[in-house]
Amino acid sequence: MSQTRARGAIIVGASAGIGEALAHELADAGYAVGLAARRTERLKAVGAELPTQAYVATMDVTDVEDARTGFFELVEAMPSVDLVVLSAGVGTGNRDLEWAPERETIDVNVRGFTALATAALEHFESRESRERDEYEGDGNGNGTQNGDTDGHLVGISSVAARFGNPNAPAYNASKAFVSTYLEGLRHRQATREADVTITTVEPGYVDTEMLLSDDPFWVASPETAAAHIARAIRQERSHVYVTRRWRLVSWLFELLPEPVVRRIVT
Numbered sequence: 001m002s003q004t005r006a007r008g009a010i011i012v013g014a015s016a017g018i019g020e021a022l023a024h025e026l027a028d029a030g031y032a033v034g035l036a037a038r039r040t041e042r043l044k045a046v047g048a049e050l051p052t053q054a055y056v057a058t059m060d061v062t063d064v065e066d067a068r069t070g071f072f073e074l075v076e077a078m079p080s081v082d083l084v085v086l087s088a089g090v091g092t093g094n095r096d097l098e099w100a101p102e103r104e105t106i107d108v109n110v111r112g113f114t115a116l117a118t119a120a121l122e123h124f125e126s127r128e129s130r131e132r133d134e135y136e137g138d139g140n141g142n143g144t145q146n147g148d149t150d151g152h153l154v155g156i157s158s159v160a161a162r163f164g165n166p167n168a169p170a171y172n173a174s175k176a177f178v179s180t181y182l183e184g185l186r187h188r189q190a191t192r193e194a195d196v197t198i199t200t201v202e203p204g205y206v207d208t209e210m211l212l213s214d215d216p217f218w219v220a221s222p223e224t225a226a227a228h229i230a231r232a233i234r235q236e237r238s239h240v241y242v243t244r245r246w247r248l249v250s251w252l253f254e255l256l257p258e259p260v261v262r263r264i265v266t
């Protein structure tokens, strides 16, 4: 990754909530931003407010082949894509286990997430191998490599990943998938040529359209959440709770036996 090149970031799920707030944080930090989601007009409105160049890609991540094609087209349209943030997600209370919301949750949070996480890695790894060829081709070590990482993938999971939820079973299970998948990618990166940073973000409650509780506590604004995530990106963290005190809840759920968890969540 060349330091002279303008940095670029793609945010999938940038039309609202955490993704929208993060678009502002990253643009303020100098990134050109690729904004992706289904609602084109909202993406354009977000882009118009940014201080850097914005690129808009309409995509429905449940249409996985189209979403991957749209992702690679967006990469081509931007001068550089150094950072990919996967924030797109849905979650609905579904105690009656209706199939449609369970399926949509899995389609967006698991299938859509994985389709784009793999696309992001494919982009970073092909860029690394192109730049390595240029570097080795030079023969004098005067190529484009300069010690920076080859890319950075950030996935927005949730503290919900830590426990089974009787009100939204698919949502919590989908976030467990996201967290474990990203951990797998980090282990995989250890064996790869490309130096790609993988960050797992686990927020507690954030005040957005999807806030999944009638009785939320420790609620962060999307702006506060975005500021925490931007700092974790700068620090190239593997994992971050948003806000930090949510780690206590996470640790608690890890430690407690299932019957005790059941008394808390039912």
Ligand SMILES: NC(=O)c1ccc[n+]([C@@H]2O[C@H](COP(=O)([O-])OP(=O)(O)OC[C@H]3O[C@@H](n4cnc5c(N)ncnc54)[C@H](OP(=O)(O)O)[C@@H]3O)[C@@H](O)[C@H]2O)c1
Binding pocket: 012, 013, 014, 015, 016, 017, 018, 019, 036, 037, 038, 039, 040, 042, 059, 060, 061, 062, 086, 087, 088, 089, 090, 091, 108, 156, 157, 158, 159, 202, 203, 204, 205, 206, 207, 208, 209, 210, 211, 212
């Ligand atoms: N809010 C919370 O309390 C909370 C807590 C922990 C984790 N999270 C996670 O944070 C992430 C962002 O959520 P948020 O709170 O910012 O929710 P939000 O305000 O509802 O935003 C969700 C974003 O996902 C996009 N999206 C949903 N379905 C999509 C699809 N099929 N294709 C493409 N984009 C899609 C939406 O865009 P379009 O509708 O325009 O497509 C929107 O940009 C999610 O992964 C969520 O699970 C949220």
